[in-house]
Amino acid sequence: MFYGLDDAKAARFREAMAAIGECYPRLFASDMLITVDRNMSFYDDTQFMRSFQAAAETAQERSLIWRLHVLAWAGEHCRHLAGDFVECGVFRGFSTAVLAHYLDFGKLPKQWFLYDTFSGVPEDQRNSNHDNSEVFQVSELQAYVSKRFEKYPNIQVVRGRVPEVLAEQAPASIAFLHIDMNSADAELGALEQLFGRVVPGGMVILDDYGWFYYNEQKHVEDAFFVGAGYRVLELPTGQGLIVKR
Numbered sequence: 469m470f471y472g473l474d475d476a477k478a479a480r481f482r483e484a485m486a487a488i489g490e491c492y493p494r495l496f497a498s499d500m501l502i503t504v505d506r507n508m509s510f511y512d513d514t515q516f517m518r519s520f521q522a523a524a525e526t527a528q529e530r531s532l533i534w535r536l537h538v539l540a541w542a543g544e545h546c547r548h549l550a551g552d553f554v555e556c557g558v559f560r561g562f563s564t565a566v567l568a569h570y571l572d573f574g575k576l577p578k579q580w581f582l583y584d585t586f587s588g589v590p591e592d593q594r595n596s597n598h599d600n601s602e603v604f605q606v607s608e609l610q611a612y613v614s615k616r617f618e619k620y621p622n623i624q625v626v627r628g629r630v631p632e633v634l635a636e637q638a639p640a641s642i643a644f645l646h647i648d649m650n651s652a653d654a655e656l657g658a659l660e661q662l663f664g665r666v667v668p669g670g671m672v673i674l675d676d677y678g679w680f681y682y683n684e685q686k687h688v689e690d691a692f693f694v695g696a697g698y699r700v701l702e703l704p705t706g707q708g709l710i711v712k713r
């Protein structure tokens with residue numbers, strides 16, 4: 469799946485992909501990412517594929533497989549560390565559903581805190597360079613997410629605005645921190661509250677860091693991490709990765 473093309477451009481794009489596919493049959497073209505001749509070994513990870521296919525309900529979710537592979541790899545690393553898991557920006561809980569299944573999270577001696585307004589980016593936190601007022605006003609979204617994770621007693625769904633809600637309820641020690649709110653203001657607030665709690669070896673994944681249309685987030689996040697003595701690794705998936713020392 470590729471975003472932002474009208475029908476005519478989409479048709480030309482498909483023709484171009486077909487031509488590339490004739491030259492390089494081992495082609496990945498999805499989620500604004502095109503690669504040729506890569507191993508893509510996540511397709512051979514039976515447990516990952518089972519978890520991904522069980523959770524992915526739409527073509528858009530299925531397009532995110534490489535991003536989910538990154539998250540699953542990070543989650544597998546972080547499960548062996550002290551500290552809990554956190555996601556800021558949950559929407560329908562897709563990525564957590566894949567990872568929780570993949571890691572059999574219900575059996576881990578950890579908590580996973582999921583934070584969302586469940587009503588989109590608050591008006592005063594919207595990026596100025598991108599219209600991120602998109603319709604996340606899914607009715608009963610919180611109820612859907614709570615139901616989705618009810619089989620995991622150690623996953624807590626917390627409705628509230630980041631960063632303010634973190635003062636009310638947040639783990640003292642964090643192994644895995646996934647930030648995906650499409651808002652520079654909210655994401656910076658989350659980092660200011662939570663990065664200090666990430667344990668050595670713990671990982672932070674910034675979902676939108678490498679996406680050009682979300683570069684307002686990259687700018688504030690780069691400044692935050694330079695101040696903390698870190699540099700963010702921009703992944704080809706569009707995610708940003710930081711490993712805490």
Ligand SMILES: C[S@@+](CC[C@H](N)C(=O)[O-])C[C@H]1O[C@@H](n2cnc3c(N)ncnc32)[C@H](O)[C@@H]1O
Pocket residue numbers: 556557558559560561562563564583584585586587588589590593604628629630631648649650651654
């Ligand atoms: C791109 S979606 C998250 C997608 C999710 N990580 C997944 O796996 O599908 C962004 C979410 O961030 C939430 N959000 C935006 N600003 C927020 C804030 N300040 N506090 C809490 N949630 C926020 C929105 O309500 C929306 O559900």
